[in-house]
Amino acid sequence: MQRDERPRRTKKFGHERGRVALLLLAPSVIHLVWWIGIPVVATFALAFTDYDILAGTVTFNGLDNFQEIFSDSTWNASIWHTVVFTFFTVPVAMAIAVVLALLLNVKMRGSAWYRTAVFMPHVTATVAIALVWMWMFEPRLGVVNTMLGWVGIDGPVWLADPDWALTAVIVVSIWKGIGIKMLIYLAALQAMPNDVYEAAKIDGASQVRQFFSITLPLLKPATFFVLVVSIIDSFQAFDQLYVLTPDGGPGNSTTVMTYEIYRTAFKEFNMGAACAQSVVLFAFLLVLMLISRRLTGKEDDVR
């Protein structure tokens, strides 16, 4: 009798565990399927349909949406703006971030303070920050042109100038993006194995040599990660562009893919075309991820 009880009890526990697991998971699984799973599938499906939002009817129309969006010069320009925006935002912010991370990794008084200052823009709302920068970019009374005036430069009207609006948005985005990149680099630096440096020191490697032969190669996984995440974020940047340059900027000079998706879906209520645009954006992100993975090699210790 005594011996029988053990397996039975385990079995009972097993049942209970399974039941509780289901109960604990159910709300989350339903939520994720409902608000992420179904929408993702729906985006790909709706891209090939004409969705009438008033009647709620869906009619298959093949590749019409794709033909429509790619014959739209604003959409094509928005792809180009997205690429330019990313091309200038990501590498500059990454370069500044890695240098700052290396400097902040030195143990010294005040480094927590510096780190906080660099990271602060990341935790504050992009909308609020964009408004502040908007005031700073004010052509006559703004602090940017005032400071340029100190060194004898007559600043442009920034956000109202088609040639400078995108540059202004890029400056804000770099400023905003440095903090999180710096933090990921800093975490990577602090996780570095100390013994490798000890060994290198015993072998008489100079600090310059240590930096190029040890630190930089060890930073490769972090760099890969920061690169991929930054590109994805940058391709999806919306808030600062929407606030700093409403309606796609002067002469559509700052329309990006996200803004076009927003406009097509929620201003024109052309849901099918907006889904087609989302599919194109998704394709871009996928290709970029695959390319960066190829370039930096497969790093298994990063996601």
Place this chain on the structure above:
Amino acid sequence: MSAEKLSAGAATAVTPRTSRPLLARRLRRVALHLVLGTVSLAMAIPFLWMIITSLKTDPDLASYPPGLLPRIWDWDNYPEALEYAPFGTYFRNSLFISLGHTALNLALASMAGYALARLPFRGSTVIFMGVLATMMIPTYTKIVPQYLIAKGIPFFGGNDYLGRGGHGWLDSWWGLIIPGALTPFAIFLFRQFYLSLPRELEEAARIDGMGEFGIYARVMTPLVKPAIATVGLLTFESSWNNFLWPLIITTDTDLRVIQVGLSAFQQADQNAWAYMMAGTTLATVPMVALFLLTQRYFVQGFANSGIK
């Protein structure tokens, strides 16, 4: 000490020897502080300028070239701004939604994370893979159907049982709170924390005759307080700063969150800079304060999101 050693190379690529004279070390430190001080100031200038502007009077704002500090510190801008635009309402809405998101995310994600980490059952791996997959879905790959789903929720906002005819969850607290209430990243983070707890604890509780739900709620969850703090703060932060979702699903001024309210205010009246900066300060200061008080958890959470 280890940090100093390994980064010294980067900081002083110019001095090759480790045993350098004290003076050189001191100079290096000063240079380092100068560089970092300048960068920090550059990062802080927009915040300082925001606060300074929010305290300036109209003649101060219009003076050219702009003065660095206000001639008169106009603290009345804040109560006036609150009357000029309903920043108070926006602020309350944001707070309500952020707290709702935080509470729901903590409850749902900890439950799911616990089940995935500690309860063996068939299909556990598949569900975990699914959670990881949803983590990687870009916002714009789902935003349009999410809007359509919110609009088509049956029996809400004048909808029939097929979700047609009305506006569903658009312009409602439901739409503002429910869709964003759970983040797969929170599930992932909770799972990692629960995994790190020793097995003996749950075994002991089980032998004492405690139910599985009790083990989750009363034994294990109190032990993952750092996870609760991290997830809670990250959720609150991203909810408070969220813009796109509230922008597309609300048109009603009474339901505007602070970010959308600020953006609408900017498009309506670009000349009330002092009021706008007062509103921006109100939107920013709570997050900054929260961040300063709880930096450790924020930094952990953000760093964890980068490195597994």
